[in-house]
Amino acid sequence: MKNMKTALVTGASGGLGLEFARLLAADGYRMLLVARNEKALQAATAEMQSLYGAEASYYATDLSKPDNVETLLQKLKTGNISIDCLVNNAGFGDAGYFLDKPFELHHEMMMLNMHALTRLTYALAQEMKAKGHGYILNLASTAAFQPAPAFAVYAATKSYVLSFSEALRYELRKTGVSVTVSCPGPTETAFHDRAATRNSKIMQMGMMKPEVVAEQAFRAMKARKRRVVHGWLNKILVLSGGITPQGLLIKTTHDLMKP
Numbered sequence: 001m002k003n004m005k006t007a008l009v010t011g012a013s014g015g016l017g018l019e020f021a022r023l024l025a026a027d028g029y030r031m032l033l034v035a036r037n038e039k040a041l042q043a044a045t046a047e048m049q050s051l052y053g054a055e056a057s058y059y060a061t062d063l064s065k066p067d068n069v070e071t072l073l074q075k076l077k078t079g080n081i082s083i084d085c086l087v088n089n090a091g092f093g094d095a096g097y098f099l100d101k102p103f104e105l106h107h108e109m110m111m112l113n114m115h116a117l118t119r120l121t122y123a124l125a126q127e128m129k130a131k132g133h134g135y136i137l138n139l140a141s142t143a144a145f146q147p148a149p150a151f152a153v154y155a156a157t158k159s160y161v162l163s164f165s166e167a168l169r170y171e172l173r174k175t176g177v178s179v180t181v182s183c184p185g186p187t188e189t190a191f192h193d194r195a196a197t198r199n200s201k202i203m204q205m206g207m208m209k210p211e212v213v214a215e216q217a218f219r220a221m222k223a224r225k226r227r228v229v230h231g232w233l234n235k236i237l238v239l240s241g242g243i244t245p246q247g248l249l250i251k252t253t254h255d256l257m258k259p
Helices: 015-026 038-052 066-078 103-131 152-171 191-195 200-204 210-222 234-243 246-257
Strands: 006-008 030-037 056-060 085-088 134-139 177-183 228-229
Touching: 006 103, 015 030, 015 038, 015 085, 030 038, 038 056, 038 246, 066 103, 066 191, 066 228, 085 103, 103 134, 103 177, 134 152, 134 210, 152 177, 177 210, 210 228, 228 234
Parallel strands: 006 030, 006 085, 030 056, 085 134, 134 177, 177 228
Antiparallel strands: none
């Protein structure tokens, strides 16, 4: 059992996080599931154990608070838990105009989407590098590829995740540690309930199933790929964004995202 691989998945209580946990458990990983919703984590942990025979545990905490991130890292240290695969899935968005929202909401979003991801990556990639192997999967978004009025802070946080992940991948290229960034478009999860985006035009173009996105991201991670954009429509949107005049791109994004 000492040689069993261990995976840590954030935002693992549902949606993409739960799908990643299922895939990793089926792949033979010992699971540590992290999210805010303790009841949902208990159910997810029981599923890992009963359906996949995985050794699994959970830790309920709010990673948007930096002190909680440090507590999690300390628990790993004191428990002598070595992480072989880190899935930074936790994050949230909130549709609407920047000045119409309380700054505390923007701050919480930045702390979760960027700070928690970066801090966990910094600590656990150090250990992976020392061991000479490891996987890191960071969740960005197709929103990372352009400014998004009416989704400004969320898109900016995901641009950070994309840029950070690809730069770090290059820095770690000779260490045995791979970094893959997943860029989903609209996906059928509870994300859109909290983000209040279900009525936006971009959602009406169709949403992917979370199990499909997770499977694609999982395969890309195991193949040590740099980036995966999910779905042919999202690939077209990302490619077309690279050749569209910036002013028109921003206006179009606003029209798709506006409340």
